[in-house]
Amino acid sequence: MKSKNDLLLVLTVESVVIGVVLGFIIRPFNPSNDAISLIGFPGEIFMQIVEMMILPMIISSVISALAQVRACDAGQIGLMTVIYYMITTFLSTFTGIILVSSIHPGDPHLIHMLGEGTLDDTALSTLDTFLDQIRNMFPENIIQATFQQVQTNYVAVKPKVLKASGGNGTSEKPIMKPILEYTNEMNVLGLIVFCTGFGVILSVLGEQARLMINFFIVLDAIIMRWISALMWCYPIGILSLVCKNIVDIDNLSETAQALAMYVVTVICGLMIHSLLTLPLLYFVVTRRSPFDFMTGMLQALATAFGTASSGATLPVTFRSLEDDLKIDRRVTRFVLPLGATITMCNNNSCINRFRFGTSWSRYHINSAYNCRTSS
Structure with a gap:
């Protein structure tokens, strides 16, 4: 098992490197849009398969994990996870603000050509974002x-408006009215809240709900066995995605020059x-x-870099924590989906959002281990 995990790690890292090299080799030939689509097609199918597994994985993992622990332990793990992620979110946001204020990322030539622009009056406020998260925690369906x-x-x-003469009229300047809309994106936070309550109640019922508990345990085992087989497709999908993204960049040198200070800021923050x-x-x-935990998470980090998707990285993180680092699966199956959702819902800082795409799994290592040692 150890040799297979090491081989998969090597293949994943090599796929990132080979994808970058192939991307720069193919760029000078100026491939057509159809050729670029074909290059990224294996990666596209790979991402669709991975995203297909996210919903059953979250449902089965959260319910099966909480059904096997006491309600008080589940509450303690959940509380510590939320506190930990709030602390790391604050620290990452603080770091991002300091770096942005110090380095001032942005190309001054672009500002000179395009102007500084203005803030959008219709931008969502912090209160709107916060209330949206509360609403999504308790979905009506x-x-x-x-x-x-x-x-x-x-x-x-x-x-x-009422005119001075007493008649009705309309003002020339429209006002912005907030409305609630549904977007085509999975409500992970609401699913986790529902599955958490479901799993805790199963735990309280105990032997009375043994049949249902065993069902979700077996379902979780089936999903993870499927994902384990899917792991061997990761190198191909990552290679395709990395190569396609590099080939698809227009004016790479100009883009790199324009984003140079931004890249420096992000790397410093990371x-x-x-x-x-x-x-x-x-x-x-x-x-x-x-450092032992960081070493054990190399495959998850390489996957996050190649896919830029938390959903694609989540199964790899499960495997790394449970198989390589020997973290209790009852902790990881609850902490990882919750932690990923909390971090993804944070919009405080551009640096913080970019940071999540490449190193979110490291937070899960620390959080899972902290919960385990304190319970």
Whole structure:
């Protein structure tokens, strides 16, 4: 098993490197749009298969995990997970704000040519985003939550005003009115809340619900066995995605020049948060070296880099934590989906959002281990 995991890790890392090399080799030939589509087609199918597995994986993993622990333990794990992610979110946001204020990423030539622009009056406020998350936690239709979620949007409305003469009229300047719309995106947060309550009640019922508990345990085993077989397709899919993304960039040199300071800012944020803040926090809480965990998560990091998808990285993180790092599966099956959802729902900082795409799994290592050692 160890040799297979090592081979899969090597293949995943090599797929990223080969994808980058092939992308730069193919670029000078200026392939057509059809050729670029064919290059990315295996990766497209790969991502669709992975996303197909996310819903059953979340449902089976959360319910089966919570059904096998006491309700008080589940509450403790959930509370510690939320607190931990709030702390790391604050630290990452603080780091991003400091770096942006210090480095000032952005190409001054573009600002000179295009102008500085203005803020959008219709942009969602922090309150709108917060209320949307609360609404999504309690979906009115659990079936609808599997493919849609609520989001606040603003529409222009011409308000009626009373003229001085006493008649009705309309003002020339429309006002922006908030409305609730459904977007075609899985409501992961609502599903996790529902599955959490479902799993805790199964745990409370105990032997009375043994048949249902065994059903979700077996379902979870089936899904994870399917995902284990799918793991061997990851290198091909990642290679295709990386190669296609590099070939598809227009004016690579100009784009790199325009985004140079932004890239520097992001890399600095990644280095500080991933190599200083999180390891230090991990050491303070557990008094253990974090580097063993970082080494065990190399495949998840390579997958996150190649796919830029938390959903595609989640199965790899499950496998790395449970098989390589020997973390209790009852902890990982609850902490990982919850942690991914909490981090994805954060919109405080551009640096924080970019950071999640490449290193979110490291947070799960620390969170899962902290919950395990404290329970």
